[in-house]
Amino acid sequence: MKTEHVNQIASAVNAVKATDVKNFYFVACGGSMAALATGDYFLSREISVPSKVYTSNEFVHMNPRGLGKGSVVILRSHSGTTPETVAAAKFAREKGAVTIAISMDVESPLCKEAEYIVHYNYKDGSDVIDGETGVYYSLIFGILNALTPNEKYERLLSQLKNLENLFETNKKLTYDRAFKFGSEYKREKLIYTIGSGAYYHQAYSFTSCLLMEMLWIHSNAIHSGEYFHGPFEATDFDVPFLIIKGEGPTRPLDERAITFAQKFSDKVEVVDITELDYAGIDEDLKEYFGPAIAGAVLRQYADGLAEHTGHPLSVRRYMWKMEY
Amino acid sequence: MKTEHVNQIASAVNAVKATDVKNFYFVACGGSMAALATGDYFLSREISVPSKVYTSNEFVHMNPRGLGKGSVVILRSHSGTTPETVAAAKFAREKGAVTIAISMDVESPLCKEAEYIVHYNYKDGSDVIDGETGVYYSLIFGILNALTPNEKYERLLSQLKNLENLFETNKKLTYDRAFKFGSEYKREKLIYTIGSGAYYHQAYSFTSCLLMEMLWIHSNAIHSGEYFHGPFEATDFDVPFLIIKGEGPTRPLDERAITFAQKFSDKVEVVDITELDYAGIDEDLKEYFGPAIAGAVLRQYADGLAEHTGHPLSVRRYMWKMEY
Missing domain, CATH: 3.40.50.10490 (Glucose-6-phosphate isomerase like protein; domain 1)
Structure with missing residues (x-):
């Protein structure tokens, strides 16, 4: 640094x-x-x-x-x-x-x-x-x-230097999947996102800034634990979901949401954070690095949608164009 | 009590x-x-x-x-x-x-x-x-x-007895508007809700439990302050919004969201909490009572949708019907 x-x-x-x-x-x-x-x-x-x-x-x-x-x-x-x-x-x-x-x-x-x-x-x-x-x-x-x-934090700080490499390898690792998602979901007018723990905020960001702001696709970031207390009734065979299967203590919540969504929707995209590459990261530090890497990976899913909808992520109709 | x-x-x-x-x-x-x-x-x-x-x-x-x-x-x-x-x-x-x-x-x-x-x-x-x-x-x-x-809390506790009457009068006051909303919005597949302060949670409840769970209408509860940082790009002439114009310190945030949404969408329903009846409530206590009364009023908007969509609020497809 x-x-x-x-x-x-x-x-x-x-x-x-x-x-x-x-x-x-x-x-x-x-x-x-x-x-x-x-x-x-x-x-x-x-x-x-x-x-x-x-x-x-x-x-x-x-x-x-x-x-x-x-x-x-x-x-x-x-x-x-x-x-x-x-x-x-x-x-x-x-x-x-x-x-x-x-x-x-x-x-x-x-x-x-x-x-x-x-x-x-x-x-x-x-x-x-x-x-x-x-x-x-x-x-x-x-x-x-x-x-x-805590020596754990010391190790974490020293392993941050691996992030650069991890962003690159994980973007390569998920490139095909992300662009296939873009192709498959390009005609969707609404895509729900789901996540929990630190990943809930990744879902929120994907919903607010990537889907709604940059792609004009309707969305709602649903917490994996909240899904079953209302939102899941909106699930149907043709309702699309992008679900983050996190690395960390709340992963069981995501698994439960995935199991249900996959049962009743034909359009469930799972981004499994444990399947990513964590080269150079200690096992007990993965839950800290997962959310950081997830951001770079999810961005690529938006790139996939942009590519296949022909709607560049840089296009806005209101932001920066007027006073509000 | x-x-x-x-x-x-x-x-x-x-x-x-x-x-x-x-x-x-x-x-x-x-x-x-x-x-x-x-x-x-x-x-x-x-x-x-x-x-x-x-x-x-x-x-x-x-x-x-x-x-x-x-x-x-x-x-x-x-x-x-x-x-x-x-x-x-x-x-x-x-x-x-x-x-x-x-x-x-x-x-x-x-x-x-x-x-x-x-x-x-x-x-x-x-x-x-x-x-x-x-x-x-x-x-x-x-x-x-x-x-x-604080004597303010003492007054508030003693004025809680007025809630029963306030629920009734305010439901009557908003009945026509709520059922007109149901008629006008009955064909919508997605309705966004917006709110801030204590009313954000009313918007969340309306989105999760009333629209998504009970009416199978897609939704997202957007914070009035967050609307301008992503979600507002999804606004268009035919995108419907139900916006709570709160009684309390964050009302200016709601006003700003309303002004923008009304400019670019033809379907903006505003529920103005200051226009409700606060009989028996001291002026300085209105911001505490507003969210309580809002719940009863908003419920009626869902009743309006149920009436006009022919989809009773009691119908579920998953909840209570299976293990999940």
Whole structure:
């Protein structure tokens, strides 16, 4: 990892370490919120300090009572210009929270409002370890290791360098399947996604940003455990599902959803995270790396749909085109 | 309120008061989870003690590290038989948490697993103050008043008796509109719902339990703040939305979503919670009562769809009909 990123992360981690942390808030919008939510999941699994995820505008308006001195607020915006997230950083900082902004642009309004900045590279050829995944994982597990030192976190941080290779090998491994999915599902007007644990947020991101935003395909990210408490009644032979079969403690929930969906729908695509390549990753660390790799793999499923629908992922009808 | 309920709630509240509360967990499935989430919202607004909502099976499998002595776990299942929630109660109690089960059946497995029981009446003619809404609000604001005594909570608790009347008057007030909605939207295969704050959970419940489960209409509950970060690209002139315009601090988020949706879709149904009748409710308490009344009003929109689609809300194809 580049020295610049190492130093930024160290500053943020040290600030957290120097704080009597009462709570963490993860605050962003859309895909950035979903990405941050993976951190909320890991923190909730690993430490007893409470954490919560908010979409930026809800955070500012509902004004959670727990926010104040002792809060650590982690915010993220790819461009660093998302107005709601910029406002949330200002709001949190004024309330006395430690604010950490994650963005690809250190000169952005978000980075100007936050006390600490964690920059990631984007499309410059160093996208993995110095990119959003490597940098975010370094921050989250750096914080965990600072609060409750554990050799497991040390190993995880040292194995992050394998991510670059894992993204490549796993994209190759799933390329044919993803593009076949694109061909088979190209006429679908609606595709449900299902997931649990950290993968629920991958499903949310796929639904909101890839299917609905980039492909104009209707969707809903259903939690594997919630599927049976309402949504499953919408299942029918011609209703399509993309289900993430996670690597981690909630995998049994996904298995149950898959078994049911496959029984009553002819269109169930399963993305099994345990079948991916984990070269260089220790067995006990797979559940941490799975969600990171899943993101790259799922993106390819969207590429497959884009290819076969002739609808490039870059096309928008409203976003960036008007005031809203 | 009947003495039985008063006593059960007092026992639960006293147990919370006697605990050095580290965190609250709200644990249930589907519509019960959404109902509990209103409590999470109010607690997060009013006190700094952290709280979090989990679907029951995720709670047990992901095993949040914060769960233990000092945790208060509030669980809910209408019948008290939901296996995942029963398992969650057992799990939480074994970890040393104070467990409070809410159900219509005190003899149910859930009530047997939990330490404290809060029973509500169902379809016996005393459904409001002694029903799920009255009883749950009494518990939540009883807890708030015990932890941080406030005359506002006292007033709120004393005004809960008006709920029965408010359910009736507001159902009458919105009857025509709801059944017109049913007529106009009866051929729709997909209806999105949108909401924020405590109303997001109403949207979730309407999507999961009423549209998808009871009416087999595809849906997704979109947070008003998240709409602009992906989902709004799926908006088109013929894409239907039911948007809850809430009473409370996040109303500006709903207004923004409505303005956009109305510009690009010809099918936007707005349920404005401020236009409802709040007879007997103090001005500063409206934001607490709004979500309670919204539930009864929204149910009527589903009744309207049921009437005009000829698909009764009681029909299921999988639920209760097979093992899954």
